[in-house]
Amino acid sequence: MACMSASRSSSSGKTTTTMISSLLKPTQQHRSLTYCLFLVIYLTWLPVSAKQGSLKEVTDGNWEEILAGEWMIEFYAPWCPACQQLQSVWKEFADWGEDMGVNIAKVDVTEQPGLSGRFIITSLPTIYHCKDGVFRKYQGARTKDDFLSFVDEQKWKAVEPISSWFGPSSFLMNSMSALFKLSMFIRRCHNYMTDKLGIPVWGSYVIFGLATLFSGLALGLLLVFIADYVFPSRRFSSHDYYQKKQSMEQARLIQRQEDEHEADGEEDDDEEEEEEDQDDVWRRRRGSPEGRPEPKAQGFPDEALRKRVVANREAEEEEEEEDT
DSSP states (O other), X not given: OHHHHHXXXXXXXXXXXXXXXXXXXXXXXXXXXXXXXXXXXXHHHHHHHHHHHHEEEOOTTTGGGGGSSEEEEEEEOTTOHHHHHHHHHHHXXXXXXXXXXXXXXXXXXXXXXXXXXXXXXXSSSEEEEEETTEEEEOOSOOSHHHHHHHHHTXXXXXXXXXXXXXXXXXXXXXXXXXXXXXXXHHHHHHHIIIIISOOOHHHHHHHHHHHHHHHHHHHHHHHHHHHHHHSOXXXXXXXXXXXXXXXXXXXXXXXXXXXXXXXXXXXXXHHHHHHHHHHHHHHHHHBOTTSOBOOGGGOOOHHHHHHXXXXXXXHHHHHHHHHO
């Protein structure tokens, strides 16, 4: 009996071990399948993540990075149909950038208005090639092979570079970038006032017009003050200016007095001439009709006779005026 019980116990132990081993075998198989599945998923997503990282995004904050090295930059807009067709080709081209030693980037002009003004983007999509800060505009076909040959065969050397005056880092293009940013800021303010605050469109235009007017006046006054401070007038800055001014006024006063004296002298001359004329008339009337002088026996003194002649002449003039 003891032997039978021992054999039964051993057989039951073997059965239990067999059952445990049978349960463990599927678990190990599942684990191996799980590991394989994770490995496949990892290998599948690995090139995708590399592709996403090979295409760089250029913004107003990091655009100066393109001044070093070799770059191919695409300017696009999400609403542009031609840009949408080019996106897949541009991503494929970006996969080759690391092997060729070229940085492939893109710029969304709707989000980066400053770069749109800095590069004077007038059509979409626009592609630029940059080599150590020298920019050239790409004008070829828009296929992956054409992009690769343009960079690999250095066809960009045959393209005339953009002048330094119109380069993105020049003063002129910095001003254009600031102007584009200002225009975008004004547009956002206009949308905020009309959409959020409920101000009518014409009211927004009036506000911007008044703001432009007052800002222009303030800027003009500021420029005038700066000009007067930097370049003061020599006339007012001279120490003997007021002395010269006083001497000039005195000279004008003396000249005016001399002119008045001359005018008075001319009037006196005219009066003397008139008196001489009157004397001539008096002498003629004093004489006889035959031209002989009248005798002095009449008893009229010369002065009284002259006054009489003058009075007669004035009376004649008054009669002529009354007749007219």
